[in-house]
Amino acid sequence: MIRKMTKNDHNHIMGFLSGEPSINLFIIGDLEVFGYDPDFQDIWAQFNKQGEIKAVLLRFYQSFIPYAKDEFDVDSFVSIITSFPQPRLLSGKTEIVEKFEPYKELQLGKKQETFFAECKNIEYLEKTNIEIKKADIVDVDQILSLRKSIDEFQIRDDAQEILLTSMQSNTSRSYFTEENGTMTTCVSTTAENSFSAMIVGVCTRKEYRRKGLATAIMHKLFRDVLNEGKLLCLFYDNPEAGRIYKRLGFKDIGKWTMYR
Structure with a gap:
């Protein structure tokens, strides 16, 4: 039935x-x-x-x-x-x-298949001295500007509305670093619920890469979410990215397929 x-x-x-x-x-x-x-x-x-x-x-x-x-x-x-x-x-x-x-x-x-990974504990996470800020509504335009600067990102026309709505409903949070008022690195969650949160939007401006900013910000965000008793999960299809996430404690739990 x-x-x-x-x-x-x-x-x-x-x-x-x-x-x-x-x-x-x-x-x-x-x-x-x-x-x-x-x-x-x-x-x-x-x-x-x-x-x-x-x-x-x-x-x-x-x-x-x-x-x-x-x-x-x-x-x-x-x-x-x-x-x-x-x-x-x-x-x-x-x-x-x-x-x-x-x-x-x-x-x-069109079929798109990605790996689905999950992290359950903070065992591999370190603390950092880098100043990391939690984004508010006023930071939405800067977040989208940073994402648009990344070649691999595809930004939807309604991205601003979606991000605002998700932040206001507490189903998304973003952490970032900045230098001289310019956002340099950002990491976000989406689809947060009482059990879990999805990691999305990991990005760093090209001129600030290889300085450990993305790793530091992910350590901070991951620790905060896991300490709330939630699981972390993410999609990836790039083997290099997969190796980075696994060093942070993620493990593959299956594959996720989208038809769009």
């Missing part, structure tokens, strides 16, 4: 998702922030005969994230997704979302 969930199901859903809180940080975060009533968000669950949740499917606007621990009713989830207009975006744990690839009616976009 599959049905749309309501706020009365919240504890049941969280009990199911909390088994893999990092993998499910987007679903958990969206439910904690927006709940079950807005017209831009829905969540459905498949139940077994014992009334236990087998799988869930989250819709956030036109983006869909499925999650399951075992086999699930892919056909029914596809029917739900295709009841919404294009463009439809699909993402999730690789071995789950790959089950949707044979369904041509989904018209899945």
Whole structure:
């Protein structure tokens, strides 16, 4: 049986998702922030005969994230997704979302696969004497200016609105360093929830690289988040970046695939 969930199901859903809180940080975060009533968000669950949740499917606007621990009713989830207009975006744990690839009616976009890593403790983190500041709303434009200066970054047209909204809802925080009023390095979180936080936006101006700024700022941010009892997680597809994160205590826990 599959049905749309309501706020009365919240504890049941969280009990199911909390088994893999990092993998499910987007679903958990969206439910904690927006709940079950807005017209831009829905969540459905498949139940077994014992009334236990087998799988869930989250819709956030036109983006869909499925999650399951075992086999699930892919056909029914596809029917739900295709009841919404294009463009439809699909993402999730690789071995789950790959089950949707044979369904041509989904018209899945370009496939992007990344490693998914998690950090649980501060064992590898050091303290620093570098002055590190926590960003506020007034720093948003500087953060985006720094990100735009990085060739590898692709900045969306609505990036300012997204960053402002996430900071105001406490689902994102950013730490930075500066010199003579210019932001030199920045690291951010996104999709923060009561269980976990995703690391994003690690960037340093070209002329300030190889001075240990990014490493120092990540040590500070990571320590603060972990001391709050949350897990840290991140995506990466660059082996060199992966080696850096693993020196900070991250371990691969799977792969994440997006179709866009």
